[in-house]
Structures are given as C-alpha cells and as structure tokens.
Amino acid sequence: EVQLVESGGGLVQPGRSLTLSCTASGFTFGDYAVSWFRQAPGKGLEWVGFIRNKFYGGTTEYAASVKGRFTISRDDSKSIAYLQMNSLKTEDTAVYYCTKYTNYFFDYWGQGSLVTVSS
Amino acid sequence: QSALTQPRSVSGSPGQSVTISCTGTSSDVGGYKYVSWYQQHPGKAPKLMIYDVTKRPSGVPDRFSGSKSGNTASLTISGLQAEDEADYYCCSFAGSYTLWVFGGGTELTVL
Numbered sequence: 649e650v651q652l653v654e655s656g657g658g659l660v661q662p663g664r665s666l667t668l669s670c671t672a673s674g675f676t677f678g679d680y681a682v683s684w685f686r687q688a689p690g691k692g693l694e695w696v697g698f699i700r701n702k703f704y705g706g707t708t709e710y711a712a713s714v715k716g717r718f719t720i721s722r723d724d725s726k727s728i729a730y731l732q733m734n735s736l737k738t739e740d741t742a743v744y745y746c747t748k749y750t751n752y753f754f755d756y757w758g759q760g761s762l763v764t765v766s767s
Numbered sequence: 768q769s770a771l772t773q774p775r776s777v778s779g780s781p782g783q784s785v786t787i788s789c790t791g792t793s794s795d796v797g798g799y800k801y802v803s804w805y806q807q808h809p810g811k812a813p814k815l816m817i818y819d820v821t822k823r824p825s826g827v828p829d830r831f832s833g834s835k836s837g838n839t840a841s842l843t844i845s846g847l848q849a850e851d852e853a854d855y856y857c858c859s860f861a862g863s864y865t866l867w868v869f870g871g872g873t874e875l876t877v878l
Contacts, residue, residue: 685813692769692872693805693813693856709866745812752801752860753818760812 650674650756652746657761660736668761670729670746678702678724681749684731686742687760694742698749699729714740736765770868771796771857778876784845787873789857790838795868797838801860804833804842807872808853816855817842844875852877 656668670682681704684696697710699720708720719732729746743762747754772790779785789796789804796802802820805813815824817833820840830846840859844851857870 693807693858693869695867695869698866752799753803753815753858754805754813755815755818755824757812757814 650748652748652756652758654744654746654758654761657744657763659764659766661767662736662738662765664736665732665734666736666763667733668731668744668746668763670731670758672727672729672748675748677722677727682720682722682729683747683749683754684720684729685745685747685754685757686740686763687745688739688742691742696731696744733763736763738765741765769871770861770865771859771870773855773857773870773873775871776874776876778878779844779847780878781847781849783847784843785847785875787842787844787855787857787875789840789842789859789870791840791859791861791868792838795838795859795861795865796835796840798862799860800835802833802835802840803858804831805856805858806851806853807856813856847877849877851875 651673653671660666681700683698697720699708717735722729743760745760746758748756804817807813820835821833832843854872856872861868
C-alpha cells in the first residue's frame with residue numbers, strides 16, 4: 649500500500665525557517681518524482697514545487713510564490729522528500745501536502761501537515 | 768484568482784447526474800491531454816479521481832467520468848450518492864514554464 653506521511657509542521661514566527669519531511673512507503677521511491685502542494689485555510693489547492701527522480705537528474709521546479717525561499721530535496725536511501733521553507737510569511741500559513749507524481753498527475757497524497765506562520 | 772475557472776458550487780439529488788466544468792486556455796486545458804480531477808472531503812487529503820482527461824484510477828467508481836472540449840474540461844458524476852458530497856478540483860499541465868494550474872474548486876452538495 650502506497651503511503652506518504654508528512655511531518656515537521658507547527659507554529660513558526662514570520663521570517664523564520666521550517667523544514668517538512670515526507671516519508672514514503674509502498675513503492676520504489678527513487679523511481680518517482682515528488683510534488684508539494686499547500687492549502688490555506690478555507691482556500692483551494694496551490695502547487696508549491698516538484699523534484700524529479702534521479703533519472704531526470706533530481707532537478708526541481710517551484711511556483712513563483714515560493715521560488716527563492718523554498719527548497720525541495722530528497723534522500724532516496726531513506727525514501728524521504730523534504731520541503732525547506734525559509735523567510736516564512738504569514739501568507740504561507742497552510743496545510744502542506746506531499747504527493748507521488750506519475751506522468752502528469754498526482755496519484756497519492758499524504759494526510760498533510762499544518763504550518764502556521766504567526767508572531 | 769485561480770488559473771482555471773470552476774463553478775463555486777453545484778448540487779444534485781441522489782441518483783441524478785451533475786457536471787462540473789473547468790475552463791482554461793489553449794495554454795493549459797486546451798493544449799494538453801493532461802487534465803486531472805481531485806476529490807477532497809472536509810479535513811481530508813485530496814484523492815485522484817480522473818487523469819489524462821478521461822481515465823479512472825483503479826478503485827474509482829465508473830460513475831465518475833471526464834471529458835474535454837476545447838479549453839473546457841468536465842467531470843460528470845452520475846448516480847449521485849451521499850458520499851460524493853465533497854470539493855472537486857481540476858488540474859491541468861500548462862507547459863514547461865508554468866507546469867501545473869488548478870481550478871479554485873467546486874463544492875458538490877448532494878441534496
């Protein structure tokens with residue numbers, strides 16, 4: 649059974665940093681890209697970023713709203729993807745989801761991790 | 768404002784059919800065959816319901832179907848059931864620069 653579990657969320661002050669983890673199981677993690685999404689309270693889904701698998705160089709892409717502040721990385725030996733968030737703003741408050749990516753769609757989602765940016 | 772336009776809400780009675788539209792442009796919905804739909808119940812993670820415009824993942828009932836005409840994709844749910852009440856989001860690939868765009872979501876109410 650494919651599972652993705654996010655962790656590391658919590659309350660953080662504006663301007664500070666936080667790193668989320670996404671631990672995967674039930675599939676060969678290294679063969680797939682991983683994407684991160686977020687959902688602000690009462691709002692819709694927003695794509696945050698994406699990391700390709702090693703066959704595509706493990707390269708990353710980011711939404712304009714987070715580019716330069718957020719960094720996605722992966723450790724295939726541990727089946728974990730990371731979302732490092734720097735210079736956090738109040739508008740980054742959201743539930744963050746990691747997903748398994750397969751050929752232009754997102755077939756499995758984690759349960760989400762709440763990040764609250766507030767002083 | 769979301770890149771793809773969905774109605775904010777739709778409703779239907781049990782057993783009826785409803786269709787949710789998702790309108791984009793020739794740079795996203797109209798330009799690629801990569802439209803997907805996600806169902807989200809309150810407080811839960813999204814779930815893939817349709818991919819590649821018309822395909823259903825294993826385990827998704829065949830009451831759910833997808834289609835596309837020009838710049839508008841649609842999700843049709845036939846034989847509505849109470850458990851279909853949820854938010855639905857469309858997503859389209861939008862090229863190597865933008866990558867993915869989403870609709871703002873549609874709240875489906877089963878009357």
